[in-house]
Amino acid sequence: MKQVFSPLKIILSLLLFLFIGIPFIALLLSSVATGWQWPVLFPESYSFRAWEYVLFGSSRTWQSIGTSLLIAVIVTVINVLLAVPAANALVRFQFKGKWFAEAILFAPIIIPPFVAVMGIHLTFLRLGLTETILGVVLAHLSPTLPYMVRAVMISYNTLSVDWENQARMLGAGPFLRFYYVVLPHLLPGIAAGASLSILISLSQYLITFIIGSGQVVTLPILLFPFISGGDPAVASAYSLLFAGMAILALLAMDAVLKKYYQTKNPSVLKVKGVKR
Amino acid sequence: MKIKTLTAPVLLAFMLAACSAQSDKDAAQGAGELLASDWQEITDTAKGQEVNMYMWGGNDNINRYLDEWVAPRLKELHDIELTRVPVSDAQDFISQLLDEKSAGKTAGSMDIIWINGENFKAAKDNGLLFGDFAGQLPNFNEYIDQDAPEISHDFGEPVEGLEAPWGKAQFVLVRDENKVENPPGSMDELAEWVHENPGQFTYPALPDFTGSAFIRHVLYETTGGYEQYEQPAAEIDDLESRLEPMWDYLNDIEPYLWREGETYPESLSKLDQLYASGEVAMTMSYDPALAASEVLQGRFPESTRTFLLDAGTLANTHFLSIPFNSSDKAGAMVAINEMLSPEAQTAKLSPENWGDLSALDLEKLSPEQQQAMNEVDLGGATLPLEELESNRLPELSSDYIEIIEKGWMENVAKE
Numbered sequence: 001m002k003q004v005f006s007p008l009k010i011i012l013s014l015l016l017f018l019f020i021g022i023p024f025i026a027l028l029l030s031s032v033a034t035g036w037q038w039p040v041l042f043p044e045s046y047s048f049r050a051w052e053y054v055l056f057g058s059s060r061t062w063q064s065i066g067t068s069l070l071i072a073v074i075v076t077v078i079n080v081l082l083a084v085p086a087a088n089a090l091v092r093f094q095f096k097g098k099w100f101a102e103a104i105l106f107a108p109i110i111i112p113p114f115v116a117v118m119g120i121h122l123t124f125l126r127l128g129l130t131e132t133i134l135g136v137v138l139a140h141l142s143p144t145l146p147y148m149v150r151a152v153m154i155s156y157n158t159l160s161v162d163w164e165n166q167a168r169m170l171g172a173g174p175f176l177r178f179y180y181v182v183l184p185h186l187l188p189g190i191a192a193g194a195s196l197s198i199l200i201s202l203s204q205y206l207i208t209f210i211i212g213s214g215q216v217v218t219l220p221i222l223l224f225p226f227i228s229g230g231d232p233a234v235a236s237a238y239s240l241l242f243a244g245m246a247i248l249a250l251l252a253m254d255a256v257l258k259k260y261y262q263t264k265n266p267s268v269l270k271v272k273g274v275k276r
Numbered sequence: 277m278k279i280k281t282l283t284a285p286v287l288l289a290f291m292l293a294a295c296s297a298q299s300d301k302d303a304a305q306g307a308g309e310l311l312a313s314d315w316q317e318i319t320d321t322a323k324g325q326e327v328n329m330y331m332w333g334g335n336d337n338i339n340r341y342l343d344e345w346v347a348p349r350l351k352e353l354h355d356i357e358l359t360r361v362p363v364s365d366a367q368d369f370i371s372q373l374l375d376e377k378s379a380g381k382t383a384g385s386m387d388i389i390w391i392n393g394e395n396f397k398a399a400k401d402n403g404l405l406f407g408d409f410a411g412q413l414p415n416f417n418e419y420i421d422q423d424a425p426e427i428s429h430d431f432g433e434p435v436e437g438l439e440a441p442w443g444k445a446q447f448v449l450v451r452d453e454n455k456v457e458n459p460p461g462s463m464d465e466l467a468e469w470v471h472e473n474p475g476q477f478t479y480p481a482l483p484d485f486t487g488s489a490f491i492r493h494v495l496y497e498t499t500g501g502y503e504q505y506e507q508p509a510a511e512i513d514d515l516e517s518r519l520e521p522m523w524d525y526l527n528d529i530e531p532y533l534w535r536e537g538e539t540y541p542e543s544l545s546k547l548d549q550l551y552a553s554g555e556v557a558m559t560m561s562y563d564p565a566l567a568a569s570e571v572l573q574g575r576f577p578e579s580t581r582t583f584l585l586d587a588g589t590l591a592n593t594h595f596l597s598i599p600f601n602s603s604d605k606a607g608a609m610v611a612i613n614e615m616l617s618p619e620a621q622t623a624k625l626s627p628e629n630w631g632d633l634s635a636l637d638l639e640k641l642s643p644e645q646q647q648a649m650n651e652v653d654l655g656g657a658t659l660p661l662e663e664l665e666s667n668r669l670p671e672l673s674s675d676y677i678e679i680i681e682k683g684w685m686e687n688v689a690k691e
Contacts, residue, residue, distance in 0.1 A: 049336075050336070053336045053339075053340070057336070057339075057340065057343070057344075058339075058340070058343035058344055058347075059336075059339065059343075118375070121372075121375050122375055122378065122379050125375060125376060125379035125381050126379050126380075130381075131385055205364075209363075209368065210368075210372065213372060213385055213386075214328070214330055214361035214362075214363065214369070214385065214386075215328075215361075215385050217361075221362065222333070222362055224364040225332060225333035225334035225362045225363065225364040226333075226334050226336075227334075227364075234336050
């Protein structure tokens, strides 16, 4: 492949860099700035007060990152387990009240989470699920599941039943059919849904605060008081940390997927070899 | 099939509710005893308890004072584990307590909450607080002037021992010494100064908290003192005509304000920005030590000074309270008592830690304790403690504040 450096391409990548890069530069500067007055473009003096507080103080930052990631991963695994059969049913079967089932599944995207979470809180209180990670995980399912179902449904739409029928004729049972035929086809959709699910779960404040009642401390729980309270330095430091955590989580997921594809390919070859 | 899936969780809920009703009785018994038993017994019960303190968490100085000064001290002196839970708005945990109350949750995780004003009123009206515990605290009895209006009332609401004062805030006006040589001592003098120096003064648009406090000073001075507003707003029939002089005053100065009063800064931080960049000569604050720390950070000019009005300025108190369903009430009481100790209050006063005014009565402290408190360096822009303390006015109850904020929109902003 020949690399072409057209002027358009250069301008586009420059714009992309400006859109993504500049906010980060501003965040980085405001996290170390002291006395940054309006007409001055760059701060006049610097201090690492905010970073010291965030990283080394008594602020429980590392613990909260661990809790955030744990919740996001569990939420995403549950989402996959729920979304695959749901998408299968919604795409492949015609049944009465299907539009209603779909409406309920996608409602959390449209209805503000605050409305739902107040009711969930009362119910969870009676069930003793508040202040637990399990409760927070269950509550995070409502804003994340719709995206996962949507993504997997799109994958199912392009998967003809003929493939599975062919596998069935060759003697594959339901598990083998799913594992060798359906799952590889769904994987891109699952990956897209999982990225959204992880990101949305990581950024929940209100739901985590209300259901966790302050006893489940994720990174947004520490971050939000500083954003609303107007300490731009600490808020910026936390925001950068949050962005770093989200990017790392996505990269890790990407790495796992790549590994899966790598181990997958030889097995396919082996099957071909046996045939021959 | 559908009915079956529904019955399972409902059954589970009933079972759990039955279990919690049992522990309900135990907790109620313990709580009654705590309010009657003597302090020694309470400190014995408190040993080894874990106390969760729910409080606004948006300032690293305050957080550090709790985590690095108060918590280790509680561990060392009383074997109490204090965990600070950061919250972005006190309203959040009040609504959570409301839910817990209606769901009948008795073993709650909140042991201490930091509240005042509207949130206290909401908590009190809905029965979300533990009870009259303040009178049990030795430091409350020894060092606090319980008859002072800012201790016995919280924004016009009688406190009745449901919360213990932790610190105080007082309204101050902030000026640049080089631009305002003689600070105006009354609202009339301020109006005069504004007329002579057009464009140099403004206040944050309501409902900004500090802008609203500024207007309350205008109310007190133009309508003849605060005493008349101690009764509920609904009981004053001619309230509208009584507020008339206040609107007249504000409309009179409006053409001489920043940008000829066509617009107001939308928040205190915008006004502070205008002051920091030299566009206006005055700003204001409900925290008397804040200007000093802005000078320290290099944001405000060195020539910044704070001043009071001759008739005094509004002061309010912020309080610590215990929710009705706290699981470690004894620990919470011991922790609150410790936070009211002269040592903890002196440390809190220091701008290095926090810079928050003490809730204690200076005159009730021993000479050494007084000296320690007076020696705290508050910074050049802050007024001496005695001067602040002797010029306090009580806050207005929240029903008035609502009426004034609406009235300002109609009578001042619209015209």
